[in-house]
Amino acid sequence: MTSNLLDKGYDPTGVEQRWYDFWEREKLFAAPDDPGDSRCYAIVIPPPNVTGMLHMGHALNITLQDILCRYRRLFGDNVLWMPGTDHAGIATQNVVERQLREEKKSRHDLGREKFIDRVWEWRRDYGGRIIRQLKRLGASCDWDRERFTMDEGLSRAVRTVFVRLYQEGLIYRGEYLINWCPRCHTALADIEVEHEEQNGALYHIRYPAHDGGKGFVVATTRPETMLGDTAVAVHPEDKRYAGSAGRKVRLPLTDRIIPVIEDSYVDISFGTGALKVTPAHDPNDFELGRKHDLDMVKVIDETGKMTPEAGDRFAGLDRFACRKAVVAALQEEGLLEKVEDLTHSVGTCYRCHTVVEPNLSKQWFVNVKPLAEVATRAVKNGKTMIVPEHWEKTYYEWMDNIRDWCVSRQIWWGHRIPAWYCDQCGQEIVAEEAPETCTACGNNALRQDEDVLDTWFSSALWPFSTLGWPDTTPLLKTYFPTSVLVTGFDILFFWVARMMMMGLHFMEDVPFRDVYIHALVRDKDGKKMSKSTGNVIDPITVIDVHGADALRFTLAAFAAQGRDIKLSENRIEGYRHFINKLWNAARFSMMHIDDACADGELDNLSLADRWILSRLATVREEVTDALDHYRFNEGAGALYRFSWHEFCDWYLEAVKPDLYGNKSEIRMAASKRVLWRVLRDMLIMLHPFIPFVTEEIWQILPGTEGSIMKAEFPPSPESANGLQKDPDAESEMALVMDVITGIRNVRGEMNISPGKSLDVLVHVDSDTIRDQIHANRDMIMNLARLGSFDVLPSAEKPKFAATSVVKDATVYVLLEGVIDVDKEKARIEKEMTKISRDIEATFKKLNNSDFLKKAPENVIEKARENNQALLDRKDKLQATLDKLMGIAP
RNA sequence: GGGCGGGUAGCUCAGUUGGGAGAGCAUCGGCCUUACAAGCCGAGGGUCACAGGUUCAAGCCCUGUUCCGCCCACCA
Numbered sequence: 001m002t003s004n005l006l007d008k009g010y011d012p013t014g015v016e017q018r019w020y021d022f023w024e025r026e027k028l029f030a031a032p033d034d035p036g037d038s039r040c041y042a043i044v045i046p047p048p049n050v051t052g053m054l055h056m057g058h059a060l061n062i063t064l065q066d067i068l069c070r071y072r073r074l075f076g077d078n079v080l081w082m083p084g085t086d087h088a089g090i091a092t093q094n095v096v097e098r099q100l101r102e103e104k105k106s107r108h109d110l111g112r113e114k115f116i117d118r119v120w121e122w123r124r125d126y127g128g129r130i131i132r133q134l135k136r137l138g139a140s141c142d143w144d145r146e147r148f149t150m151d152e153g154l155s156r157a158v159r160t161v162f163v164r165l166y167q168e169g170l171i172y173r174g175e176y177l178i179n180w181c182p183r184c185h186t187a188l189a190d191i192e193v194e195h196e197e198q199n200g201a202l203y204h205i206r207y208p209a210h211d212g213g214k215g216f217v218v219a220t221t222r223p224e225t226m227l228g229d230t231a232v233a234v235h236p237e238d239k240r241y242a243g244s245a246g247r248k249v250r251l252p253l254t255d256r257i258i259p260v261i262e263d264s265y266v267d268i269s270f271g272t273g274a275l276k277v278t279p280a281h282d283p284n285d286f287e288l289g290r291k292h293d294l295d296m297v298k299v300i301d302e303t304g305k306m307t308p309e310a311g312d313r314f315a316g317l318d319r320f321a322c323r324k325a326v327v328a329a330l331q332e333e334g335l336l337e338k339v340e341d342l343t344h345s346v347g348t349c350y351r352c353h354t355v356v357e358p359n360l361s362k363q364w365f366v367n368v369k370p371l372a373e374v375a376t377r378a379v380k381n382g383k384t385m386i387v388p389e390h391w392e393k394t395y396y397e398w399m400d401n402i403r404d405w406c407v408s409r410q411i412w413w414g415h416r417i418p419a420w421y422c423d424q425c426g427q428e429i430v431a432e433e434a435p436e437t438c439t440a441c442g443n444n445a446l447r448q449d450e451d452v453l454d455t456w457f458s459s460a461l462w463p464f465s466t467l468g469w470p471d472t473t474p475l476l477k478t479y480f481p482t483s484v485l486v487t488g489f490d491i492l493f494f495w496v497a498r499m500m501m502m503g504l505h506f507m508e509d510v511p512f513r514d515v516y517i518h519a520l521v522r523d524k525d526g527k528k529m530s531k532s533t534g535n536v537i538d539p540i541t542v543i544d545v546h547g548a549d550a551l552r553f554t555l556a557a558f559a560a561q562g563r564d565i566k567l568s569e570n571r572i573e574g575y576r577h578f579i580n581k582l583w584n585a586a587r588f589s590m591m592h593i594d595d596a597c598a599d600g601e602l603d604n605l606s607l608a609d610r611w612i613l614s615r616l617a618t619v620r621e622e623v624t625d626a627l628d629h630y631r632f633n634e635g636a637g638a639l640y641r642f643s644w645h646e647f648c649d650w651y652l653e654a655v656k657p658d659l660y661g662n663k664s665e666i667r668m669a670a671s672k673r674v675l676w677r678v679l680r681d682m683l684i685m686l687h688p689f690i691p692f693v694t695e696e697i698w699q700i701l702p703g704t705e706g707s708i709m710k711a712e713f714p715p716s717p718e719s720a721n722g723l724q725k726d727p728d729a730e731s732e733m734a735l736v737m738d739v740i741t742g743i744r745n746v747r748g749e750m751n752i753s754p755g756k757s758l759d760v761l762v763h764v765d766s767d768t769i770r771d772q773i774h775a776n777r778d779m780i781m782n783l784a785r786l787g788s789f790d791v792l793p794s795a796e797k798p799k800f801a802a803t804s805v806v807k808d809a810t811v812y813v814l815l816e817g818v819i820d821v822d823k824e825k826a827r828i829e830k831e832m833t834k835i836s837r838d839i840e841a842t843f844k845k846l847n848n849s850d851f852l853k854k855a856p857e858n859v860i861e862k863a864r865e866n867n868q869a870l871l872d873r874k875d876k877l878q879a880t881l882d883k884l885m886g887i888a889p
Numbered sequence: 890g891g892g893c894g895g896g897u898a899g900c901u902c903a904g905u906u907g908g909g910a911g912a913g914c915a916u917c918g919g920c921c922u923u924a925c926a927a928g929c930c931g932a933g934g935g936u937c938a939c940a941g942g943u944u945c946a947a948g949c950c951c952u953g954u955u956c957c958g959c960c961c962a963c964c965a
Contacts, residue, residue: 009927220965267964275965284963560903574913577927588924748931754920865891
């Protein structure tokens with residue numbers, strides 16, 4: 001079903017799909033390769049995961065980018081919005097492995113090559129899903145240029161970058177203690193580890209001296225790691241342990257003797273002041289181990305099970321089962337001194353939330369420090385602006401404390417590391433293409449590194465790899481640096497910071513002029529929406545029910561800077577009403593507009609005409625100012641208020657007599673031209689926010705051609721055809737509106753039906769004000785529904801009239817014969833009697849000590865509230881009654 | 890432990906050169922006024938977390954307190 005002029009309500013179903021197809025067919029999203037001298041605007045999309053389903057975070061992100069792109073197109077810019085998806089290494093591999101598990105297979109059953117084929121197959125079948133969902137939102141990306149982080153070109157960019165960084169000495173391979181996820185079987189970078197508060201215990205364990213002395217009591221939250229201890233450390237200035245250095249203790253449950261060392265790293269005040277050192281399973285202990293040249297005993301393997309090194313009793317046990325076993329064994333031997341409850345933070349995998357196990361292994365690292373310094377400077381110099389500004393501080397903070405980036409991952413799906421090892425001589429060869437023979441010994445027994453690169457490695461190149469780098473393409477020359485990056489702060493470090501580093505290093509320029517950081521869409525408890533938590537609101541469902549325009553406008557109206565978004569269904573419904581209101585305003589206008597309205601000067605204007613044109617000029621200024629500074633909510637708000645409360649509520653009502661031909665032909669023609677102009681400009685300005693309904697109206701609006709996407713944004717006041725503000729019209733109209741509202745108030749208070757015609761008298765001293773009111777007599781009579789309206793210099797207050805004061809004017813609404821004072825008084829008095837009875841009852845209740853003592857708190861509270869409401873209502877009725885007495889003859 | 894954001898109407902939230910306290914929804918009253926009942930015309934509702942300070946003037950600036958949320962961090 002599609003909407004047409006006869007439909008009273010706007011139904012987005014079908015309309016949205018129809019116009020989206022039209023835009024694509026007409027190539028309206030396409031950006032030229034080489035547009036010459038005209039102005040360019042470019043955005044690269046934050047590539048969603050191929051595994052992804054559209055969530056509210058995407059919806060917000062995409063909506064904001066689409067608003068910017070459509071907005072810039074209306075100014076005639078060449079806009080490139082570069083789309084694509086991310087291969088999302090671990091996430092995608094997980095999805096396919098899960099699928100295999102249902103077939104009772106593992107990736108190892110298939111082998112690497114077959115498994116990767118299988119992932120590509122998955123990508124072919126499901127990878128387009130997220131793109132189709134973006135289209136439902138109205139995303140105006142240049143889809144013909146769609147890229148994928150693992151496509152041929154981008155893979156080449158990845159290899160080029162890896163090799164160059166290697167040659168520059170910024171990539172190296174080394175053995176370190178890394179964060180290991182025993183479930184995903186891969187290394188994780190530091191920022192891929194999430195810390196969660198967990199309830200645990202602090203175990204105090206006695207390590208007896210090897211000569212039979214009492215030894216030391218150490219405290220640990222992870223007793224199972226003691227099997228890998230290779231020292232006990234104390235602080236050199238700890239008097240309790242003076243002279244301990246060099247002594248030896250017996251490691252319980254094993255037959256090992258380990259030394260006592262001194263290091264100022266130890267915190268004297270924590271626990272017993274003695275620290276067990278497990279270099280192979282704790283990052284700090286690892287540092288201590290290197291410093292003091294301790295053995296590194298690996299007792300937990302890659303699957304989270306204990307190794308043979310842990311001893312026969314424990315080998316093969318899961319690490320958590322082992323914890324229990326160790327505690328039990330210690331208890332048996334009487335070496336467990338005490339156990340305290342302790343909440344502490346535990347590192348977990350950001351993908352699967354398995355507790356991370358620090359593990360010793362050989363990995364590839366990027367030395368990012370030199371890159372980070374350049375990237376920091378670029379922001380400090382203002383080459384890239386971060387909006388809102390306060391995120392700059394977070395950015396600097398991270399850049400300053402940055403550590404080497406572990407980029408190798410032990411999974412199969414991703415860019416395989418372009419490094420080969422010679423079986424013969426052990427030579428390490430890093431090259432873009434597979435070498436035939438060893439560069440050192442000439443042997444051809446070469447093995448490629450098994451690992452793949454961190455997903456973020458390829459994402460870091462996105463702003464230039466998608467434009468054709470490492471080739472110097474026209475596209476790259478035209479659109480790099482891009483104009484703005486729009487993204488959430490959750491990937492400021494993962495992605496934005498790394499794009500800055502890579503962009504500056506390889507393109508020698510910032511990848512984007514601005515970075516706009518938008519809010520995160522959270523659930524009502526302030527938690528991130530995530531699939532695993534199950535607190536996701538599906539945007540597609542919302543679009544099905546309310547339409548994409550309603551969702552987009554809601555998100556834009558919510559997108560205030562520096563605050564998270566908590567989405568409410570009510571709010572979306574409210575803005576859906578706005579879309580409908582717009583539709584109906586257009587329907588009404590269309591009844592009066594024809595092609596001729598598009599021609600001719602705007603002259604012979606009425607006050608309402610001048611006023612609405614002035615307001616249009618104002619809203620034009622507000623919208624451009626807002627969008628130029630990424631204040632989406634202000635732009636949406638300004639357009640909302642203008643469209644509904646100025647254009648619909650006042651202008652359309654005011655202009656009806658003109659349109660119906662109650663005045664002159666000239667007036668009618670003039671107002672039609674104004675109506676056409678305002679409606680047209682309003683639609684154009686609304687289009688970036690709500691593209692579908694504005695296109696739908698545009699197509700049936702006389703005097704327009706082609707798509708609204710190709711329309712011209714209303715020109716600024718400085719340019720030739722620019723709309724001008726008209727302060728005189730605004731103040732005069734404000735006066736008229738005040739008079740009308742004053743009369744309407746009286747109607748409400750006195751309970752006079754809107755249909756009832758009233759007689760009104762205005763007394764005003766000032767000649768100019770009097771003239772202004774008099775000049776707009778018709779409008780006032782029409783909108784306030786008056787039978788007669790007289791404007792006079794000050795005089796005596798008429799008898800039997802209600803008063804409303806407006807600035808220098810006093811408005812008298814004559815009530816003779818309009819209301820039956822006695823009847824009205826009787827009505828009010830009757831209501832007051834009833835209320836008085838109710839008040840008496842509640843007072844009685846509230847004064848009853850038994851009630852106060854025995855009734856539940858909430859019942860008493862409710863009674864009090866009820867009582868107060870009744871009192872308030874009574875006061876109000878009394879006031880009206882007083883007024884009635886005052887105006888009665 | 891460090892950093893950041895927030896506390897405004899019953900609910901969800903706007904509110905930047907410091908001067909009017911606002912929107913949507915909800916509530917109450919009146920309207921089928923020929924674009925729109927997904928609507929129209931009105932009304933009620935707030936010591937802008939608390940306490941000080943600067944100022945002619947503070948929701949907005951400064952200081953302190955308190956509550957909530959987020960990020961970062963190697964305290965076993």
